[in-house]
Amino acid sequence: LIDSKTQRVLRDKSSNKALFWDEADKKAKPYDECQQPALEGEYEVDGVKYRTAFEIYKEHIKDMTPEWAEEITTVPAATLRQVAEEFGTVALSGDTIEIEGKTFRHRPAAVDIFSGVSRHKHAILTTWSCLMLNLLVGAANSVGGLLGFAPRNHGWIEGNPQAGYDIGIWEDDGFIVGNSFFPGTPSNNYEDIRNNDYTPVDMTLAQLQPLSEDGHFVHVCQSDPERYGTTPIRGLFWYGCNPLKWWGNVDEQIKVFSELEFVVGCDISLNDTSYFTDIMIPEACYLERYDVLPQWYLNHRQPGGLNVPWIVEFWQPVVPAKDDAPGYMDIWGELVWRAGAESNAAFIGTLNAMYRLKEEYALPLDERLDPERFVDSVYKSFIDEEHGLDWFREHGIYTRPRTVDEVYIWDSESAGRIPFYWDFMLEAKEKVEAKVEELDIPWETDDYIPLPEWRPGVDFYAKDEAFDIFPIYYTNAQNTDSWSPQNPWINEINEDDGVTYCIEMNTATAQAKNLASGDTVRLTSMAGYTVEGKLVVTEGIHPECVSTVVGTWDSQSGKMEVARGKGVNIVNLIPGNTAERLDHVVSAFDQVVRAKVEKIS
Template identity: 30%
Template sequence: MADARARGAKVVVIDPMMTPAAALADEWIPIRPGTDLALGLCFWNLLINEFELYDADFMKAKTNGPYLVGPDELYVRDPETNKPLIWDTAAGKARPFNEVAPADSALFGEYEVNGVKARPAFSLLAEHLKQYSPEYVSPITTVPVDTIRRVCRDFGEAAQVGSTIKIKGVELPHRPAVCLSGRGPTAHRHSMHAVFCLEGLNAIIGNLNVPGGTLGFAPYYKKRWGVTEDADGFALSCNSTYFHFGAMDTYPAREPKKPGWYTLLDLCPVATYSDNFYPMMLALPPEERKKFGLDYDIDVFIATHSNPAVYISPHEMTEALKNVKFFLYFATEMNESAELADVVLPNSHWTERYDPIANPPFKFEAVGDHEWYWFFRRPMIDPPPGVQHWCDTMIELADRAGFLPDVNMLYNILNELNDSPQQLELDKRYSYVEMCDAVLQNRYGVSVDWYEKNQTQVFTEPKDIEEAFPGPFVPGRYHVYFEYWKRVKPDLDKVVADLGIQDVWDTDGYTPLLTWKPCPAFEPKNGYDLFAINYKVACHTFSHSYTNPLELEIGHTYPWIYRVPIHTSTAAKHGIKDGDKIWIESEFGYRVEGTAHITEGIHPECVGTSGFGGRLTRGAKTGRKVSPNWNTLVGQRLDLMDKMNSSLDGCVRVKIYKA
């Protein structure tokens, strides 16, 4: 980031905490937690309605902005083809979207179509956004009106809408402005709207996967995968059609139904995942769980590369795991989950093992003018005797239990190995490396032996320009109007009503236009006048790195990592001095202890906790209770979760006092 600034880039960080990124930026703008969506919608409003700094050509050609919408908030469709209609300004009539040239697609106006009044989705969007003026949003966010206008105008002008650049002889759109959202906006009850809003700012200026713009993970590898287009003209990612790497696609909406899994994914038809629900369902008594259609208990719980004992609320999760009859844990260290497990099996450390496909390439391969890189992690040291990759242990268990053929069959299906030279034999037991080798050869034409022979962890291939910057080349449109949310809502409402959970499962987020709503903790409550926020730090990853003495040593050199940042004015109001031992008590009755760090680098309404401190394991020689644990302040609370995608609201009201 510092290098980019030296080259002339301007960086603005909007965050309640002055993070390292904010410290390296041109400007840090502290914002009240949970109000990112309001600010983002204000930016949309200014760019479209006031500054007119949006990419109209992109809206017409690559979004559903021109799609005609009727009084029911759904697309007006062609009676013969059922395709969404666009008003063709050249023909003076509505025609199916695929028959209208982008330049002739109307973004504004009202038309009589199929006997109803119809308006382009973009017109409805522009009108809806007018309520989010800087004067309305400023008191919500605490960001001054002049600052909102200035930063938004700078962003829109920097995008240079309409400009092009020539790379390798190919002329491409040039949009040197990007909005990146991090974990903060996703950690709220209305996070689905927030993420689509903030990332959607990039669509407003037309910068998706083009030079200067936001470069996502690679949607186009000519040899194997690419984006396709559905009957309504929308882009379908290669995740659902090729990779199946775990997360679901948000579009198209899936059929809502009575849940079959503890993740309640069947009640989240547009979510990419809903894993945060499972700890809560696990903690519920069986009679309460049945209200969600879950009429079974978890008999066997297997975990690896995670620490489920400390999810959301460590104390409540500990009790929840007692409901499991058998808990198998693959461990590289003694942590909270290992101490609770019935059986602990050693798992090789990443420095000790082969991981031919350590990460899904579609998700971890970035767009941009660099080579393709296919990563193969090779061991640096040998594991202790008897220790192996957890996948090899699971393969052995499948073999002993008699369902190894099912494992091989599913592996062939998910990795598209059927009818190829690399197809696995169903009755043969392979090692994990052998199974991954089949995929490497099938997808990229290189084997594990190639990496070993060349003593490398990376195989590279050149990209062509369509792969490097696929934005103008891949088919399909993007959503700025979420008609499919509206369309799936009646079916979801029926399932929710049939289950009788309307009182705890709201569906008001399924609206076609992004809308800001306050978090449950937006207003102070009964003396709980502050927000407890949580932020990431570079020296720690999740919970497992808190037992590494080298990382702890780094952390102790920065007072804002293990201490509790409190604004100078807030500390003075509460009579707290730097270095004081304090209690942070949440509105839900939980409290954690910490050491005050008085600073100007935090929003005055907040106190901070970093990473995943406060480890509770007694088996760790280092890191135990090294800093406050934010999860402990929340508890298992369904009312704080976004029912669209299971995000837990990070807005927690607390009060502080000396210990």
């Protein structure tokens, strides 16, 4: 039940639990006492009328019709209706299935999203709108529905729960409390919103974004510290990446890096950022070093599913490191050791805790990190004495079958809910607004709303008709991020396919602009930034877009002989240090830009 004046959930005065209207007793009751909760309608409680959250949701979206969506997306309204009907039909509302003696909801339909939806202003609202479809048909955490990352793990061997993790329940609303992306530790956003101080402690401004796991505001704060009263960094240690190329326009980032007093980098290649680095530390690649838990809990490398076992991986050197380059554990171990006993003890203590090492396998705080001993300790802590470094050297991978309740957390007797109406967003808004007023800093809170909707990005609507193209990027099968072209085998594939290193444009759009495959074109964004590349005409791209693979290529480092000049750095078109381009709830960076296209040759 929702208070129409405040938009807040009506709560029991003694327990603070959310109140539902119970059709059985014709009265408002806490969620965990309600036998027959009303989904729709308006009900009187203590002389005041309250509507259900679902009733408000219906009102909220009534004008968001397929015709409305067609104007935004160019997807025909008839297609949208067809997909909606098919999705609702195949979801089999009300169906159940028996697995190993337990009854589960059966919803063989799911909507999932990733970065294509989330790398935009208002990303939280768009992402939420998509995932809400799973809630509407009951497909969240259902058999055949959307499971997401593994929610529960009893440990990697019977009798040893050291590697395990589990869901919890937020009692005020009965919501499931999950785990952080990694390393499988509890992560309670509801508790953070309720109890956090909201005072920023660093340039990520993370305390003002209780739903965020990304620190993207650091880019704005570094380039414009007066805006938020932050202290810019003077030195930087970058590791295994190419920061000049991963965040908007390169020239903007060059200015930021040029103003730093001291920069240390670590990578397997001397990339673009190396030119702005005072000291470079060479690193062994993954085939030349030890690595521990490369799939580490819930990240992208841990697939799920009832018939997919838990897979505990191990990396070890298969060839000697070139020029005896150290691995990352050697590097960090040496750095903190040279920093002194206090630093070393803090570092080793953090590793012992982060990797949940059992007391008998914990690393000594007064000794330098020994990578092989560390790897051995982790696997013995998580499995047993037998399954240490020597066992993994021989076998490589350890597996354990998953149990049903590690995959499907909701049988007919299990508690737990997923929020449909985000009352906690309003609580966060109230506290964030109070804090930024106290700090006298600018902050956007318009997206702190209880129900999702669509809102346009900064450059979605044209301010100049000449800028009529949306540049986008994607990843194909053989490439991963910005380092792929330096691999000679991958580069050969990229060069031979005639597409990967080019700019793709729709056939009809190219004809209208008198362009053809093989033309060299220049894209210019509304910010005045440009990129150039060879055009490929295709039916596989939307008429309003041009696309490239990966989007952060075109390395200019003379030390990357294979990758140099390959591909198009389309991200260069995006202003990267503008606060207005950031989602103020989850720090998503708005990559929607408009560009004009002109033929060079």
